[in-house]
């Protein structure tokens with residue numbers, strides 16, 4: 120196994136491993152060290168079945184139940200351990216342009232961190248490219264440790280104690296998606312997250328922000344929205360961003376505690392079948408309100 124750095128601190132490319140087979144404890148330990156350092160790891164050429172992706176993912180911890188993350192998908196195409204990040208209907212054809220499920224999925228095109236709308240947010244995500252468009256559909260990743268390091272001391276002190284309210288309702292409202300049933304609203308009840316996190320393995324601090332963050336606790340709505348919008352702009356400057364141009368059978372793993380990501384657009388009628396396993400986090404970032 121060899122890890123080649125894309126940049127010295129952010130994004131490593133892992134070669135010499137076959138993830139369709141169980142990996143050794145020593146390779147696992149090397150991956151664990153590499154993900155802590157780089158935040159994003161690319162494993163090219165991994166022709167994985169869902170079962171193989173699940174087996175590899177489970178080495179990192181418990182897999183989140185994927186069916187809680189999208190209230191518009193009543194009938195699921197994939198099993199509960201796989202998040203369906205495709206644009207496909209249950210029959211495998213692309214969703215119509217005006218389909219409600221497609222509108223919901225477009226929320227993934229906003230900068231976010233996975234599952235920050237859960238009281239205990241996700242640790243890692245592992246996304247595998249099964250079928251991709253000929254053009255477009257890249258995924259961008261932004262290093263929130265580097266973004267934090269670059270803040271001036273006054274800004275670091277200002278954000279240190281702040282807590283934000285996160286919900287899928289907030290990210291979808293940004294795209295004008297505001298019509299929900301009472302049951303869906305119940306599924307998307309807001310949770311609280313610290314705005315600054317410290318990585319348990321490296322000790323590095325990072326900005327924990329997301330399109331799901333709609334409100335700074337204790338601030339007015341207008342101040343919150345302006346502040347979060349400004350902070351996202353600062354945190355996602357090109358200097359902190361890596362763009363992944365997908366090849367079929369790439370598996371990309373990232374640490375949601377310190378990395379933001381977003382999908383980029385592609386032609387609506389073209390198949391993009393991406394499948395994600397999500398590793399549950401260990402702890403809440405703040406005590407939750409009752």
Ligand SMILES: [Fe+2]
Nearest residue numbers: 227232233380
């Ligand atoms: Fe995501």
